[in-house]
Amino acid sequence: MNNKKLEAALSDEIQALLADRKSLMLSTLDAEGEPYASYAPFAVEDQNIYLLISEIALHALNLQRHPRAAVLIMEDEDTAEELFARRRLAFQVSATLIETDSEQWQAGINVLSQRHGERINSLSQLADFKLFRLASLGGRYVKGFGKAYTIEAGSFDGRDLTHLRDGHQQRVVS
Template sequence: MKSEIAEQRISNEILEFLESQRTLNLSTLDEDGHPYASYAPFAIGDDCFYILVSDIAVHGLNLKRNSKAAVLIVQDESQADTIFARVRVNYQISAAHIAHQTEEFESGLAILAARQGERIEQLAALNDFNLFRLTPLNGRYVKNFGKAFSITGNTLTGDSIDHLRDGHKPRKAAV
């Protein structure tokens, strides 16, 4: 019972943190498999992120070619107690291109416009802008030294959240 309450508290913290931010950092893969870092304004809906990006943007083309990407949302430096422990959440994601003139496109666009303003609708009217749904596969939430949590599952707060208590030991793979 106690761990369920703690997990729900962390889950709520993650959602509150995500709601307090307006952009995400995005790492996509180019056609040669090299990473490319950028950012995009986002909105949350259906337990995933929605972004609207242009084909002119490298990350837009990369997402069309390869659905594997990563997202990082990080606290502003000016708000952090220490630069070494900024609050952040990152996810490995699967990106899906949402076709224009579909119910999901209209729904995702409405979610984005509600969060980011009317400019979204202006951009969406341009032929080179595309809507993507970024679905989390797993992630990690860090809120300070010794307060890191793995997020397992295909939602923003996962099916489970586990406190990483094993200290600074070598890992086989990072999340």
């Protein structure tokens, strides 16, 4: 398979994984700079991830304090062929809080409600729910042992991939 066909096939795989998973794992930094892990339902539109989360939840407060975070989207372990090499996307992101009276707010709510239904519209009416837009600062797609690819910043769909060719190394026993 030539490089362009391989990139297109990988991009299709990445988009299918994004479409299949409805929530992501989110790693943020708390007020003391300590990592905090959580999850949130998401939607992707125009190379951005949107999250609608309550500021009662620590991850919303953390994103407001420290806009840098990491996200992980991975295949379900019950359906994975290999538990130790589950397909996954990991990204470093920069979060932006979207103001409620903006066109961007409505666009983000629309994309989330298309994906998650009427519940989003109800939650968006609550004052403590905040809309965040996550922009990619770069990431990785892993589809198995020795099959890892870097994804360039600005993209969540894998249009710009580079294969990590070093792979696994046999341990030298002395």
